Amino acid sequence: MKLVLLGPPGAGKGTQAAMLVEKFGIPQISTGDMLRAAVRDQTPMGIKAKEYMDAGELVPDGVVVGIVCERLQQDDCRDGFILDGFPRTVQQADALRQTLSDKGTLLDSVISLEVNTESLVERLTGRRTCGACGKGYHLKFDPPGSDGRCSVCGGELVHRDDDQEVTIRNRMDVYHQQTAPLEDYYRQEGLLQAIDGMDEIATVQQKIVSVLQAG
Ligand code: ADP
Ligand code: ADP
Ligand code: ZN
Numbered sequence: 001m002k003l004v005l006l007g008p009p010g011a012g013k014g015t016q017a018a019m020l021v022e023k024f025g026i027p028q029i030s031t032g033d034m035l036r037a038a039v040r041d042q043t044p045m046g047i048k049a050k051e052y053m054d055a056g057e058l059v060p061d062g063v064v065v066g067i068v069c070e071r072l073q074q075d076d077c078r079d080g081f082i083l084d085g086f087p088r089t090v091q092q093a094d095a096l097r098q099t100l101s102d103k104g105t106l107l108d109s110v111i112s113l114e115v116n117t118e119s120l121v122e123r124l125t126g127r128r129t130c131g132a133c134g135k136g137y138h139l140k141f142d143p144p145g146s147d148g149r150c151s152v153c154g155g156e157l158v159h160r161d162d163d164q165e166v167t168i169r170n171r172m173d174v175y176h177q178q179t180a181p182l183e184d185y186y187r188q189e190g191l192l193q194a195i196d197g198m199d200e201i202a203t204v205q206q207k208i209v210s211v212l213q214a215g
Contacts, residue, residue, distance in 0.1 A: 001026060001080035001212065002105065004087070004191075006182060007113035008175040009168065010120035010127070011197050012204060014136055016113070017084040019205050026080040029071050031064050031088075033134065056162055056170035058088055058178060065095040072099060080108075088179045093186075109215055110186040111208055113197035117172060124168050128157040142201060 001024060005013040017028040035053060038046030045063060052059045068086050087093040100106055126139040132155025137144045145151045162171070186192040193211050197204055
């Protein structure tokens with residue numbers, strides 16, 4: 001199963017991808033997570049990427065396309081993968097199509113999670129992530145245990161620098177300008193399956209699974 005999760009920041013891509021990894025045993029490929037790892041390790045790429053990420057702008061296509069293409073060559077991607085946060089521009093989508101076609105394969109499905117803007121802002125301002133294992137939480141909608149630490153590993157929860165309201169608003173604009181055109185792009189390819197992302201986490205998961213199993 002070769003899958004793309006599309007949707008604005010805060011739509012639930014990462015949350016749903018993590019649950020699909022458990023269910024289908026295929027890897028999640030999150031460009032946001034890979035870029036944050038590079039920033040943390042202060043690699044040359046990470047140092048460059050940080051400026052864009054802090055401003056809520058997209059990291060240049062060449063950089064992210066390079067990371068994803070390299071990741072897709074790894075063995076664990078042979079039977080499928082879940083792309084979370086990639087592609088985000090038409091150029092990235094074209095590069096993905098080319099990479100897959102060079103390997104003689106195609107995407108199976110693009111799931112688009114639809115959530116209104118005010119809910120996105122509320123989701124992002126309340127988002128917390130375990131600094132140790134990466135598990136995501138929400139202070140109100142998916143709260144950690146009473147000690148305020150990760151319920152899986154006990155790690156400390158962090159609030160991302162770019163999940164502040166000003167940066168969030170810019171990320172929404174960037175989404176509408178640069179990423180939303182991918183909805184039409186994949187609709188024209190007959191791959192787009194829109195899902196109402198306003199439901200509870202478990203309900204959204206059920207809907208995704210039934211759409212994938214029907215496909
Ligand atoms: P994305 O990867 O699309 O940016 P996340 O999966 O990180 O989004 O979700 C953003 C925040 O919203 C997280 O704090 C997450 O716990 C929460 N969240 C995800 N899905 C839902 C949902 N269906 N209802 C309420 N909150 C949600
Ligand atoms: P969210 O799901 O909340 O939008 P991500 O973790 O996916 O956040 O991405 C965080 C930041 O990393 C983005 O704002 C952008 O700067 C950068 N980024 C992630 N994926 C891409 C991509 N495919 N193209 C360009 N920049 C990206
Ligand atoms: Zn943890």
